[in-house]
Amino acid sequence: MARQLDPLAEIPLSAADAEFRDEVRTWLDEHLVGDFAGQAHRGGPDDDDNWELRRAWEAELARGGWLGLSWPREYGGREATLSQEIVFAMEYARAGAPPRAAFHGETLMAPALLAHGTEEQKQRFLPPMTRAEVVWCQGYSEPGAGSDLANVSCRAHRDGDEWVVSGEKIWTTFAHHADWIFAIVRTEPGSVRHAGLSYLLIPLDQPGVEVRPIRTMLGDSGFNSVYFDGARTSADNLIGEPGSGWTAAMTTLGHERATSVLNYQFSFAREMEQLRELATRRGALRDELVRDRFVEAFIGLQIMGYNNIRSLTRALVDGRFGPEASIGKYYWSRWHQSFTELAMDVLESDALLGTEWDDGPDEASAAMRRAFIRARAETIYAGTSEIQKNIISERVLGLPREPKPVAS
Numbered sequence: 567m568a569r570q571l572d573p574l575a576e577i578p579l580s581a582a583d584a585e586f587r588d589e590v591r592t593w594l595d596e597h598l599v600g601d602f603a604g605q606a607h608r609g610g611p612d613d614d615d616n617w618e619l620r621r622a623w624e625a626e627l628a629r630g631g632w633l634g635l636s637w638p639r640e641y642g643g644r645e646a647t648l649s650q651e652i653v654f655a656m657e658y659a660r661a662g663a664p665p666r667a668a669f670h671g672e673t674l675m676a677p678a679l680l681a682h683g684t685e686e687q688k689q690r691f692l693p694p695m696t697r698a699e700v701v702w703c704q705g706y707s708e709p710g711a712g713s714d715l716a717n718v719s720c721r722a723h724r725d726g727d728e729w730v731v732s733g734e735k736i737w738t739t740f741a742h743h744a745d746w747i748f749a750i751v752r753t754e755p756g757s758v759r760h761a762g763l764s765y766l767l768i769p770l771d772q773p774g775v776e777v778r779p780i781r782t783m784l785g786d787s788g789f790n791s792v793y794f795d796g797a798r799t800s801a802d803n804l805i806g807e808p809g810s811g812w813t814a815a816m817t818t819l820g821h822e823r824a825t826s827v828l829n830y831q832f833s834f835a836r837e838m839e840q841l842r843e844l845a846t847r848r849g850a851l852r853d854e855l856v857r858d859r860f861v862e863a864f865i866g867l868q869i870m871g872y873n874n875i876r877s878l879t880r881a882l883v884d885g886r887f888g889p890e891a892s893i894g895k896y897y898w899s900r901w902h903q904s905f906t907e908l909a910m911d912v913l914e915s916d917a918l919l920g921t922e923w924d925d926g927p928d929e930a931s932a933a934m935r936r937a938f939i940r941a942r943a944e945t946i947y948a949g950t951s952e953i954q955k956n957i958i959s960e961r962v963l964g965l966p967r968e969p970k971p972v973a974s
Contacts (some may be wrong), residue, residue, distance in 0.1 A: 578650070586650045587657060593630055594661040606662035606836065607933045614740060620667040621698075628698035633672060639679065641688055642696030654824040659832035670740065671695050671702030675748045678765065678814040682806040691767070705735040705749030705768070705792060706815070715750065715815065716759040720794065722751045722766060724808075727801050729753070731768060733796040737947070741777045741790035744770055748818075752810050772942045774798065782879070783939050786919050798866035822908045830898050831870055837937060838867065840930050841909050859908050866901045875896055889961035892901070894952035899944040906938035 567924050579587065602623055608616040627633055636651050637643025646654070666673075672695050679691060694700045711717040720733025731751060741747065747768050754762030774797035779787030805814050842860065844953065851860070877890050910917040913934060919926040921936045945951045959965040 575581035575806055579653070583649050583653055585652045590654050590657045594657065595664060597626055597630065598661055600623065602664060603941065605664040606664065606833065608664065614786055616664070617667065617743065620664050623664045624667045624698040628696060628753055633698060634676070634692060634696040637676070637692060637696070641692035646841040656832065663835065668695065668698060670704050671700065672816045674704055675702050678805060678817040681817050682814045686802070687805070700746060701740060701744045703738050703741045704788050705738055705747045707737045708734055709736055713808070713933050718750050718752060718763065720751045721831050722764065723752050724801065727932065729766060729768070729796045729800045729801060729804065731799065733794055735792045737781060738790045738792045739788055740772065742779055742787065747792065748772060750811055750815050762809050763811040763815070766799060767805065767807040767816040768797060768799045772797060784887070784936055825919045831867065831874055833903060834867060834898070834965040835907070838863065841912060841934060844934070845912045847913065856912065863908060870898055889957050890891055892954040893948070893962070895948060896951055900951065902944055903941045906934065906941045909934040910938050
């Protein structure tokens with residue numbers, strides 16, 4: 567198969583960034599050994615397969631100084647540039663390192679804290695993340711508020727020096743492992759839509775919090791429902807001003823959609839090579855239609871790479887990820903669904919086997935079955951495809967905003 571597009575080869579690196587890239591490669595070569603080697607396919611952003619090894623790898627990253635890369639040194643970071651963050655993410659994915667266990671804290675909550683938090687909050691919450699001592703989860707979705715985040719009804723009221731929280735969050739990844747949750751809650755009674763929402767940090771190990779795992783088709787319970795019934799958190803754990811949490815929430819979502827751009831292309835390239843080997847062994851490539859679909863998938867992956875280059879270049883110029891990140895999220899999620907449908911056709915009757923690693927003739931086919939099931943949700947989480955299209959049309963292309971429904 568033709569050479570895959572390498573975004574790092576397309577982005578010019580300064581001498582300092584090239585030196586940083588070499589440091590990253592050397593460290594990964596030296597530490598992706600033993601139990602850590604060959605684990606890139608074990609576990610994903612929404613399942614907890616291989617959890618203990620992933621936590622051990624997180625501690626290994628912490629000892630190497632790779633957590634909180636761009637953060638100021640006083641918070642445990644190393645003040646890496648945005649281009650160096652991109653280099654690390656790309657090299658990490660290319661090396662096939664294990665999926666991250668602390669993604670939600672370092673990559674999603676921390677940017678909001680750095681942009682909107684107080685100095686005391688940064689000193690308290692950031693250093694433990696760089697030491698891999700704490701696991702965070704994200705409390706956004708609710709039974710009545712998924713992609714429409716402004717519709718959240720989980721609420722909190724002030725009681726002296728504490729906030730008291732009541733309500734439910736759902737599809738809360740890793741909540742059963744997490745120490746803390748960052749949640750969007752309604753703190754102003756009678757408020758509607760974006761107004762009256764606050765960004766609250768809540769400890770999970772306390773009375774008034776119940777975590778119920780949701781068993782998925784993969785057989786794991788990475789997702790959870792989290793119920794708050796009078797749970798409490800200090801008044802100091804509010805990010806920003808009361809009622810102004812929407813801005814911090816959008817900071818988190820922007821990073822969530824952008825960071826997917828940095829990693830998925832390389833993991834998809836590995837899946838494509840894995841599927842090509844399976845198809846060769848099974849004789850599926852003798853079918854012209856299957857070969858045509860492989861070519862189409864390959865072309866799609868190259869388009870994804872060029873979209874990534876455009877997003878990364880824009881981020882390097884602006885110093886931040888803008889709404890263009892939605893283009894990447896929309897594209898890769900739809901591409902991956904189509905690709906895994908091809909994988910199921912290649913597997914033929916083996917596509918009906920289970921998703922445990924010892925189901926079927928080999929782990930490669932099990933990995934494809936798991937990828938197929940996981941991909942069904944990829945056009946939904948981190949904002950549905952419909953939401954991404956609205957963002958692209960309104961905030962990237964400048965088209966008129968979609969009319970809001972008029973209450974009857």
